[in-house]
C-alpha cells in the first residue's frame with residue numbers, strides 16, 4: 548500500500564470545482580496541485596484562489612505528474628475527457644454526474660477502464676453521506692419490513708435561477724432527469740436496486756431564460772424534456788415512482804420515501820450528504836428522527852474522491868463505482884426511450 552499523497556488535478560474550474568477544491572485542501576493524503584480549463588483566464592483565477600498551478604488540459608491528465616484527475620466539466624464533455632485520461636495512462640479519474648450523456652459511451656468507458664486497470668469514480672457521492680447511510684442501516688435492520696413501494700421527486704425552477712451558464716443543463720439527454728436524476732436514481736439503486744424502467748411520460752417547456760450572471764435575460768431553448776415521470780421497479784417487483792421537473796416554483800413533496808409492511812422512511816434531499824431521516828412505524832402517527840450513522844468523511848462534494856484516492860492506495864474498487872454509474876446512465880437512457888412517443892413541446896412562455 549502506497550503512503551505518498553495522491554497527486555490530484557482538476558479539469559473544469561467552474562461552479563462545482565470550488566467545493567471540491569475546499570474538500571480536498573482540508574483532506575489528508577491528497578495533494579491538489581494543478582487545474583485546467585478551456586478558458587485559460589478562469590483556470591488562472593481558480594489557481595490563484597486555491598494556491599495551485601494552472602496548466603493546459605493535456606497536462607492535467609498526464610500520469611507523469613498526476614495520479615488522479617477530477618473531470619468537472621459540462622456533461623457532454625465527460626466521455627471524451629475520460630477517454631483522453633485513459634489513453635494518457637492516468638491511474639484514476641473522478642467524473643461529475645452524469646457519467647456520460649450517451650449510455651453506450653458509459654459501457655465503452657467501463658470496459659476500457661477495466662482493460663487498462665484504471666479506476667473510475669463517479670458522482671454523486673451523497674450515498675456515502677450520513678442520510679443515505681442511515682436509511683441503508685434502517686433497511687438492513689428491517690425497520691420497515693418488506694418494502695412495498697418508493698417514491699422520488701425533484702421539483703425546481705431549474706438551474707437558470709442560479710447558474711450563470713445553464714444551457715448545458717438543458718442539452719440533449721440532460722434536463723432534470725440527466726442533471727438531478729443521478730442523485731435520486733443512485734440513492735434508490737444503492738438502497739433498493741437494481742432497478743428496471745417500466746414506463747415514462749415527459750413534457751418540454753422549451754423556452755428558458757438565463758437568470759443570473761453576464762447573460763441574464765438571454766433566451767435559450769431546452770433540448771431535453773423539462774418534466775419527466777417514470778415508473779420503475781426492482782427485481783422483486785417493488786414499484787417506484789420518479790418525478791424530475793425543472794418546471795415548478797417549488798415543492799413540499801418529500802424527496803424520497805420508502806414504504807414497507809412495518810413502516811415508512813422519509814429521506815432528505817439526496818443532493819446533500821446529511822439531513823434527517825424520519826421513520827413512522829405502521830399504525831402510529833408520530834414521526835421519529837433516526838440516529839444518524841456517522842459519516843466516513845466530510846459532508847461535502849469530494850467525499851467520493853477521498854474514497855477513490857483510498858481505493859487507489861489500497862488497490863480496491865471505489866464505492867462510487869463506474870458499474871453503478873453505468874447502470875444509472877442506462878436507466879436514464881431507458882426512461883428517455885420510454886418517453887419518446889409522449890414528448891410534447893410546450894409553447895408556454897419562459898418563466899419571468
Ligand SMILES: NC(=O)c1ccc[n+]([C@@H]2O[C@H](COP(=O)([O-])OP(=O)(O)OC[C@H]3O[C@@H](n4cnc5c(N)ncnc54)[C@H](O)[C@@H]3O)[C@@H](O)[C@H]2O)c1
Nearest residue numbers: 559560561562563584585586619620621622624643644712
Ligand atoms: N454547479 C453545481 O452546483 C453542480 C453541482 C453538482 C454537480 N455539478 C456537475 O458538475 C459539472 C460541472 O458543472 P458546473 O456547474 O461546475 O459547470 P460550469 O459551467 O460552472 O463549469 C464548467 C467549466 O468547464 C470548462 N470546460 C468546458 N469544457 C471543457 C473541456 N473540454 N476541457 C476543459 N474545461 C472545459 C468550462 O470552461 C467551465 O469553466 C457538471 O457535470 C454538473 O452536472 C454541478
